[in-house]
Amino acid sequence: MISANGVYVFDDIFSEPIVKNYLKENTKIEILSFLEQNHLDVDYYIVLGFEEDFHMIYKLRESYDTYFLNFVKGRELFKPTYPQKNLLDFVKSPISHIGIVGRYDKLKYLADIFKNLKHNVNVILYYAADNKDYGFLEILDIESSKEKALSKLLRIKMISPENLLAIGDNFNDIGMFKLAQISVAVANAPDEVKRFAKFVTHATNNQGAVAEAFERFILGQK
Template sequence: TENKGSKLLHFEGISFEKASELYKRGLDYDVCIHVYTKDMVYAYKYVQEEKDYLAGRMEVTEIFDDNIDFLKGQEIVKVLYMNTDYQYLKGIENDLKEITSDLDVSYSSNRYIEFNHQGVNKGQGLKKLAELLHVDIKDTIAIGDNFNDLSMIKVAGLGVGVQNTVEEMKKECDIITKATNNQGAIAEVINKRILGTN
């Protein structure tokens, strides 16, 4: 989506059937379930911890049904589960392998497992954006801190991990910033790699 006017540039979501299956399976786990449409994020088991985390970040509609039939006919972007126990989420990924082999599964924000359309990840997003802007992929820079950023970091001309990037990912990055994601890491990269200043 283009920032100016929120113009949609490209869309590849998941089917309602797949989203519904993930939602119903998610009911068996200790997770807050998010279902993203183009216009709204719906959350089931919207616990206070998650409300606090998302406050001011995005608009969320809390739902209470054991199905998402009310979304039939709408385009679904993705489904994600929230739990701050990474190992618990890894267990869920293993449990769901039989229904997620045709999806792109990733982790983000040290609290989410995300289920996207196959091939929908930040790496493919960067490639698509470079194509739309007529920019050679080798002239791009990607900056990230978690596994959902890894595909983008790998395809970019310069793949940057911030100081607080998850440890297992740092070896995949071309450089690691001195700053964390909350301390101006992007400014650090722009100043050093683009403007040539400190």
């Protein structure tokens, strides 16, 4: 299993990850200091590593965007999620990624800034699945991406990309599409993402798109 946009590769869900790509300490300091000092009026958070049970800690603010609050409430149902005044207090902890949630146009502007910072990072921006006015911006270690993690897993398991089926719905899946022999975008993926896929399902990711892809390409059903 690959999770957190390629931060982890698990051989099975009951064991420690065989691959972990955490943000480097100087990168964490630079990104969090930038967010702290520039008062950008955005909601942001960190996710701690496997060793600390994936706690999500978000910046304590006087008020939050309603969309972000709904995101927080959803995550609270399955993992510890809580605010703290200074996220820089956690730079010694393993951190899988720094995330920002907000209006897509604003996040697009921020993504360009982060791509030009001193430290080499992987900046992923994608639409919120349920509201394309909003998005998620994730800052990860340069070695963290779905396609890099997938390449490592293929080498470990001695599997050829010719035997790989990739299904995705957003911009963070494009690299995976380029790697796979069969690439499938779901019906509600952005048009820019669909252009990189060889096939597009009739169903959305909420209506059985994965089942549709399995039926066609694995079970051989029309």
